[in-house]
Amino acid sequence: MVPGQQVTPARHGGSASSRSHGGRARRGKAGTRRKRSPLRIALLIALALLVLVAAGAGWVYLRLNGNINTFDAGGLSDNRPPADASKGENVLVIGSDARTGGNTALGGGDANDIGRSDTAFLLHVYADHKHAVAVSFPRDTLVTIPPCRLPDGSWTQTRTNTMINEAYSVGLTAKGNPACTQNTVENLTGLRVDHTVVVDFKGFAALTDVVGGVKVCLPKDLYQKDLNPKRATRGKLIFTKGEQTVSGQKALDYVRIRHGMGDGSDIGRIKRQQAFVASLLKDVKSNGLTPTHLLPLADAATKSLTVDPGLGSADKLISFAMSLKNIDLHNTKFVTVPWRYQGARVALVQPDTDQLWAALKADRTIDGKDAGGKKQTDAGPSPSASPSPDATIGAGLRVSVYNGTTVPGLAAGAARTLTAHGFTVTGTTTARSQDHTTTRVEYGPGQKSAAETAALLFPGAELAPVTAPGVSVVVGQAYADHPSAAPVPTAIPSRVADDARSADDDPCSNLSYG
The missing domain is CATH 3.40.630.190 (LCP protein)
Incomplete structure (x- = not known):
């Protein structure tokens, strides 16, 4: 034995020689197994990156979720x-x-x-x-x-x-x-x-x-x-x-x-x-x-x-x-x-x-x-929203029409006006009283917006909340005297539009009032 040389104790009962040759043989086989194609290496790297990105994205979303406050x-x-x-x-x-x-x-x-x-x-x-x-x-x-x-x-x-x-x-x-x-x-x-x-x-x-x-x-x-x-x-x-x-x-x-x-x-x-x-x-x-x-x-x-x-x-x-x-x-x-x-x-x-x-x-x-x-x-597109690009203002809204005057056929005329603008008229009949001077649009709980839309077609119409559900148009003498419907707004009023700013306007334009 060469002085200073350390002898590694044998393990599992095998000789040094057999361990040496066997080890080389095993390493040779292992080396063959570890040899990977460039495609496989690229896939492994991509997989590792995806895991890291997913983990990072998850961390970011958790961070953002933790930041957000909501009101009741x-x-x-x-x-x-x-x-x-x-x-x-x-x-x-x-x-x-x-x-x-x-x-x-x-x-x-x-x-x-x-x-x-x-x-x-x-x-x-x-x-x-x-x-x-x-x-x-x-x-x-x-x-x-x-x-x-x-x-x-x-x-x-x-x-x-x-x-x-x-x-x-x-x-x-x-x-x-x-x-x-x-x-x-x-x-x-x-x-x-x-x-x-x-x-x-x-x-x-x-x-x-x-x-x-x-x-x-x-x-x-x-x-x-x-x-x-x-x-x-x-x-x-x-x-x-x-x-x-x-x-x-x-x-x-x-x-x-x-x-x-x-x-x-x-x-x-x-x-x-x-x-x-x-x-x-x-x-x-x-x-x-x-x-x-x-x-x-x-x-x-x-x-x-x-x-x-x-x-x-x-x-x-x-x-x-x-x-x-x-x-x-x-x-x-x-x-x-x-x-x-x-x-x-x-x-x-x-x-x-x-x-x-x-x-x-x-x-x-x-x-x-x-x-x-x-x-x-x-949840996706609303089933009640009209897909038509030229849908009229009353699309999806239901109203009933009452004649509040003694003029015959007035409810039917108002119904035609409403139908022409997309409303669904559920019925026409005579009101309990026939002394209405102005048209009255009555609406139940949660129906104010629909009533306001219907009122656009009747100049001077007044809105009235009631306890009964739905929307009802009670036409008055004013409609009998002027049965043409009010023009439905097709654009934002000019006094509003004329003062509008676009997001690409010059930052120095229109900066003050008075």
């Missing part, structure tokens, strides 16, 4: 517009100035204060998924706030002539009451809100950071006092005149600023907010609506979003976002509900407002085009 749908009204009130989808977006969850650092104020809504707009996504319009509501708009649920489970009484932003504060909780705002918008428009999304300061600032900033424009230099009019001095310059890119706190200041431009009203601020959202959409679209770009956006947004249960999971939220990818920037419009000043408040202008809602129900675009089709839902 139990606060939604039982008397909602029917799901097929329009063929498109309607999304209510609320900008909350709640100070909870770290928002005080961005917005200032008391972290224990009640939640308020600073901004609200209804996004109507047409059924063709190629057009969309966002309708902004001035926060001082006087509306009717229907019964809303309080934290103790009781319900409020109907409040009339009340500012729309007060709906979010019903219950006086720090998180606000998005269900009450949704009830109010549904009651106002007759459109069913499919989804509601609340964005707070943190979520808004995070979104602008993720996209690398948003291009905005200012018509003049602005100072700290313009953001906070209670300041004793003008303060530092915070925005210079012209185009610039903002993100985070700076972006938040831009959309909140109200004074120092135009008449300093909320109307002017709405115009700048619409321009800002348009620029944000441009950035998102330019980056591409792909999972690679959407996931960071979703991660940032979901941390400070509160949504209805229908969007309460990552797959639903991303699926909805992806469903908007075919909407062209030019076909994405921003308008403001028809309004006028009423003292220090804002009143809705009629009949323009009702014509706006009627046009959206009929899926008519800004320029009067029919953008209808099958309504998309989580």
Whole structure:
């Protein structure tokens, strides 16, 4: 034995020689078995990558699901517009100035204060998924706030002539009451809100950071006092005149600023907010609506979003976002509900407002085009939605007709008018009394939207809720004197359309009011 040489003890009783030869033989065979073709190696690598990707995607979805907050749908009204009130989808977006969850650092104020809504707009996504319009509501708009649920489970009484932003504060909780705002918008428009999304300061600032900033424009230099009019001095310059890119706190200041431009009203601020959202959409679209770009956006947004249960999971939220990818920037419009000043408040202008809602129900675009089709839902196309692109406004709605006068044949004439516009007339007969001067459209629980649609065909018709189910048209003497139907709106009213902004407009155009 060579000095220093170590002898490995024999195991399992075999000699060193036999172990050596046997080992080489076995290694030779094993080497033959391990020899793999390039195709097999590639398949194994691909399989490994798929496992890693699946695991990563699972982690991402778990992360996003953990971020998402939902509000209690139990606060939604039982008397909602029917799901097929329009063929498109309607999304209510609320900008909350709640100070909870770290928002005080961005917005200032008391972290224990009640939640308020600073901004609200209804996004109507047409059924063709190629057009969309966002309708902004001035926060001082006087509306009717229907019964809303309080934290103790009781319900409020109907409040009339009340500012729309007060709906979010019903219950006086720090998180606000998005269900009450949704009830109010549904009651106002007759459109069913499919989804509601609340964005707070943190979520808004995070979104602008993720996209690398948003291009905005200012018509003049602005100072700290313009953001906070209670300041004793003008303060530092915070925005210079012209185009610039903002993100985070700076972006938040831009959309909140109200004074120092135009008449300093909320109307002017709405115009700048619409321009800002348009620029944000441009950035998102330019980056591409792909999972690679959407996931960071979703991660940032979901941390400070509160949504209805229908969007309460990552797959639903991303699926909805992806469903908007075919909407062209030019076909994405921003308008403001028809309004006028009423003292220090804002009143809705009629009949323009009702014509706006009627046009959206009929899926008519800004320029009067029919953008209808099958309504998309989580469960697939709605069976009650008409697939015909030229479906009339009464499609799928059932009414009965009564003659409220002594003029013979009036109910039959009204029935023909309704049928010509797609309604199904379930019967015609004489009313209990024949002294009706105006036409009266009566509707049961949950049928207000259908009644409003029917009333469009009878100038001066009044709406009347009743306890009996269904919708009934009681024609009056006014219809006997002027039996021609009112023209059905085929486009958004001109005063609204003329002031519309497209998402691809110049960021420096139409930035203020007054």
